[in-house]
Amino acid sequence: MSAPTVVSAPGKVLIAGGYLVLDPAYSGVVVSTSSRFYTVVSSVDHPAPDASAPIQIRVRSPQFVDAVWLYNVDLDPALAAIRVEPHVSNTSRNKFVHLALQRTLTLAQEVLGSGSLQNSLAHGLDITIAGDNDFYSQRAQLAARNLPATLDGLAQLPPFVGTGVRLPDVHKTGLGSSAALITSLVSALLLHLRVVPAAAFAPDAPAAAEGRALAHNLAQYVHCLAQGKVGSGFDVSAALFGSHLYTRFDPAVLQPLMADEAPASPLLPIISPLNAAWNYRVEPFKLPPLTRLMLADVDAGTDTPSFVGKVLKWRKDDSERGALLQEMIHLLR
Template sequence: MSSPPTVVSSPGKVLITGGYLVLDPKYPGTVISTSSRFYTVVREAGPNDTNHIRVRSPQFLDATWEYIVTTEPDIAVKEDPANHSKNKFVQLALQNTIALSAEVVGPLAIQDALEKGLHITIVGDNDFYSQREKLASLKLPRTLDSLSQITPFTTTGVNLSQVHKTGLGSSAALITSLVSALLLHFSAIPTSSFEEDKSDGRRLAHNLAQYVHCLAQGKVGSGFDVSAAVFGSHLYTRFDPEVIHTLMNDDGPLLPVLSHTNETWGYRVEPFKLPPFTRIMLADIDAGSDTPSLVGKVLKWRSDNSEEASILWDSLNQLNQALARALSTLSTLYEKDPENYTTAVKYISSLQSIQWEANPAQPEGEIPIVSEFYEAHRLSQAIRAKMREMGKLSGVPIEPDEQTKLLNSCVSLAGVIGGGVPGAGGYDAIWLLVCDPVDASPDKHPIERVERVWSEYKDLNVSPLSVVESLSGGARIEVLEKITGLSAVVQ
């Protein structure tokens, strides 16, 4: 009788503050984990599949990869020459997770675990990939309601290399779910690891996922996307890049570097969540940016103009941290006075931000709440201005004029708190934070107003994503049958 499958999911991300700055350990960023997730399902294959691993990604054409694992003299994951394509991310995740697991539980335990081989299925929620063509083929408008009508884990109809991603951090979520599922499957970490926010097992999965992601990308990034995939929404301060420097250039033991006991990692994860009765809204913009190119140009400008850049980054950091505090304060105000908070959200949902503090008859209990919402609006606008300034000085389209016009149209709507271009910016996407009152009529709801602007916008091709903030945190163990549509794509 075969063992039950091991299933782990990890969320996507949106970096709402800290773009570029988060590359430096001096500066934190605010990262929101999304309801869209990647799922890895690991199952035993069969008695004739010893040391054989098959990995499928059924949302793409020709997306099956076969590997053979050898355990002597060292762990090695060798690609089957018959594979139609290579998948560096998957192969590096397999190689390093199996090697690390062997260091934790011993090579004999790994041999036993691979006696029947493995079948692995990896899929991502639809929002990780543009659904424009799918909606068009179904003759549906680009709305949130239309997105809900698409089959879960729908096929993209293209090869993996041709897919149009939406910028939610698909590679980080994929690697995190894959290495976490394998660590569990090989008993390198206990199942209780994902019951606590900062357990030893979760931290080991984080360190391994960061390392594999850096290896696959060929550089050491900031890691906020992997961190969100592991821990959920939080204030993130990056790990020290030097911690994995030796592993990036050497085949030495993994555990001494990747262990949760290695304090030189130095990253910080501080709790954060969006205020109650607010919703993050994301739009995919049909243009696209080369993120590594943008980052490279900004970092070169910073290096060439260190004094000017330092002043700008410090002032931007102050605004970023002030916005995080304002949003956290709103959550505290709700906990202290949920009744006035709920009424205040409904009040500002019907007004443009410039009108929020203009009511002389505002009930006294609502005044500090409305003022804090306006402060969040003011700070998000100030951050946008500083990001545009950085873009102008570095010659990089961080918030291009086309995006500025679209964002201004959205932020001027009643009930919209603020917005911006996530992460490194460019033409890829925008994010908005909007009020989400409990009993507003649909035609007067801020979400509906934003959708109308997006659907009627002419200067850019705007398509909504259905994501909201993930309130269930980062990586987690799933039950296959309880995830809608997952059993149907697992073979």
């Protein structure tokens, strides 16, 4: 049995370039956080009792109530097609996980071939996903333990503390949990299935390393697809490359793939780092030594898509003033 694959990805904070980062003409300064999402992928080491049963993938998120999802994998070597379907026993849906599995296995099949992928999947996969406590408001947990709402109080909580709620009901803190989750899950699958080498994720590997760039492009695609729109991508970029100065990619690169149903054309020609349409830029950036940024948990998130929509509408309605103001903000950074 192969060893488990563990991949973590950090959250993000955009400290400069808010809204400007949506425009490829401008950049944003994004800082990766110490808080991370973790994905553990293990191969199931025993066959199913029914030899004719489909390959099955189980995904667990132990911090939540009723957070176990089963998926059946149907490989069709003749058609070079793959389907990942939720099991009928699932009590809830997880669009982010489902799309990550479907699209990552599709790409793996294109790279490895159906036979090699089937051998890699063998008897199935067992996947566990967990996020550091800072991704979720811990006010309820602190109150339940009679702990103060301070850094010292938070430090006394156990790692990966249970939220006590179902996934849709959790209060997030805005650190980019969905991007970190998708990035860690996609990267762990690519590594476990040997689509990309582990060396691509080595600390000294350049951002342009082909394996890491492939994981970045695929994570961007899955995250955009799950959210229903092509965003700026700075959160996924931070999850892959850490702190940096980020300039977004042209959204047109993903438009041919932005449909929930499986794309009719291959993924690899579009997702590949060799596709010049992936024109994002990642430039090194580090906070000064001994600098520590802390965020307050206000237990109330903001509706970022709504805010973005209003800013874009204002810029469209008052384009001359909007362009002037954006350029002034850009020059101040």
